[in-house]
Amino acid sequence: MSAENPKVGFVSLGCPKALVDSERILTQLRTEGYEISSTYEGADLVVVNTCGFIDAAKAESLQAIGEALQENGKVIVTGCMGADGNQILDAYPQVLSVSGPQQYEQVVGAVHQYLPPKKDHDPFVDLVPPQGIKLTPRHYSYLKISEGCNHRCTFCIIPALRGDLDSRPIGSVMDEAQRLVDAGVKELLVVSQDTSAYGVDQKYKLGFWQGRPLKTRLKELCQALGELGVWVRLHYVYPYPSVDDVIPLMAEGLIVPYLDIPLQHAHPEVLKMMKRPAASEKALERIKKWREICPEITIRSTFIVGFPGETEEHFEYLLDFLREAQLDRVGCFTYSPVDGAPANELPNAVPEDVKEDRLARFMEVQAEISAQKLQDKIGQEMDVIIDIVGEDGAIGRTKGDAPEIDGEVHLLDQTDFEPGEIVRVRIVDADEHDLWAEAI
Numbered sequence: 001m002s003a004e005n006p007k008v009g010f011v012s013l014g015c016p017k018a019l020v021d022s023e024r025i026l027t028q029l030r031t032e033g034y035e036i037s038s039t040y041e042g043a044d045l046v047v048v049n050t051c052g053f054i055d056a057a058k059a060e061s062l063q064a065i066g067e068a069l070q071e072n073g074k075v076i077v078t079g080c081m082g083a084d085g086n087q088i089l090d091a092y093p094q095v096l097s098v099s100g101p102q103q104y105e106q107v108v109g110a111v112h113q114y115l116p117p118k119k120d121h122d123p124f125v126d127l128v129p130p131q132g133i134k135l136t137p138r139h140y141s142y143l144k145i146s147e148g149c150n151h152r153c154t155f156c157i158i159p160a161l162r163g164d165l166d167s168r169p170i171g172s173v174m175d176e177a178q179r180l181v182d183a184g185v186k187e188l189l190v191v192s193q194d195t196s197a198y199g200v201d202q203k204y205k206l207g208f209w210q211g212r213p214l215k216t217r218l219k220e221l222c223q224a225l226g227e228l229g230v231w232v233r234l235h236y237v238y239p240y241p242s243v244d245d246v247i248p249l250m251a252e253g254l255i256v257p258y259l260d261i262p263l264q265h266a267h268p269e270v271l272k273m274m275k276r277p278a279a280s281e282k283a284l285e286r287i288k289k290w291r292e293i294c295p296e297i298t299i300r301s302t303f304i305v306g307f308p309g310e311t312e313e314h315f316e317y318l319l320d321f322l323r324e325a326q327l328d329r330v331g332c333f334t335y336s337p338v339d340g341a342p343a344n345e346l347p348n349a350v351p352e353d354v355k356e357d358r359l360a361r362f363m364e365v366q367a368e369i370s371a372q373k374l375q376d377k378i379g380q381e382m383d384v385i386i387d388i389v390g391e392d393g394a395i396g397r398t399k400g401d402a403p404e405i406d407g408e409v410h411l412l413d414q415t416d417f418e419p420g421e422i423v424r425v426r427i428v429d430a431d432e433h434d435l436w437a438e439a440i
Helices: 014-029 056-071 086-093 104-116 160-164 170-182 218-226 241-245 247-251 268-274 280-293 312-327 352-375
Strands: 007-012 035-037 046-052 075-079 139-143 187-191 206-208 212-215 229-234 258-260 300-304 329-334 379-388 393-398 409-412 423-428 434-440
Touching: 007 056, 014 035, 014 075, 014 104, 014 187, 014 241, 046 056, 046 086, 056 075, 056 086, 075 104, 086 218, 170 187, 170 212, 170 218, 187 218, 187 352, 212 218, 212 300, 218 229, 218 241, 229 258, 241 247, 241 280, 247 280, 268 312, 268 393, 280 312, 300 312, 300 352, 300 434, 312 352, 312 409, 329 352, 352 423
Parallel strands: 007 035, 007 046, 046 075, 139 187, 187 229, 258 300, 300 329, 409 434
Antiparallel strands: 206 212, 379 393, 379 423, 393 409, 423 434
């Protein structure tokens, strides 16, 4: 063990929601006097927060566990894949402890068991910042507003892993947001399994923040977050009618004009097999309406091709939807079976070579759309938040780009900036992914 405070290494895999879980565990451990090690060698013990959404993610999680065992030897496993502890223990019986998602107490308890905290730790001296321990850069942070999901999409096992929708009290969310902003965060990325359903489980209960009454509902949350004076970006938004209430807030500049909406497919028959809540015709109508209210809006979505039962006709319908919808940012994945997902039992599985062919054709269509949309931005002036400053220049993002998943803005030979600074620029060039700009 370390001569001074015990040190914990941490490996965080998966989505932004899992990243928030990791931050909460790390904050608690840091509060109790543990130090966080950035290397296996420097750690007395390693925690691996796993992802279990699809088979590829499970394989990555198992690989990370094996690497941690090889490099360190003392490993605690948590996260979505931990919900099926037998799968992990069968592969690596020497793992010290396995727990599922959101089981913060079990993780911390296991750390206590195998790496007891320093007895003379003084929480009043060994301070933890008010915003807690963050794994993102200082200028942006994920803000998780709920856990779980009430939907039962046939390709997904999230409800089995994380349970039904459980919205955080709005006062608690706003307190955390305020602490993050006070600590220098310039961009809040709102995440959950189903952001637009926030408060449904509480029947939009009236809560309070700083003595002010606020309904536990997405519109009121966005209004309050927008008053903090930072960029507020919405992710994982189902296309419910209630989303229409948020678009005017974007037009007013209260929150970033950006929606991350996982549509998954367009053909009604495939959506029915997926048990998805929206039809493509309604989606097109609402996208058109949103753009009328807020012309600057950026719409991102994700899709699945090769879902069981998807025919060539279904796929061509999806391509036609893409061409008509003209979405700004799009991700696409081939269908991957997930243990426990009802879709595994559906007939007419699509061959792997057909899946890959459809993925390539899908991305070819979307690449043309994305390239044209970015070309149309040349000559425009816009705000960019700086992420990285190096010797050759700076890299940032527009309000239409979320970190890690969307495009970047390159400011070549411009180094007089700081990460988190918001700079006014003029766009001078573009390709199908990124923009190039000069500061004004």
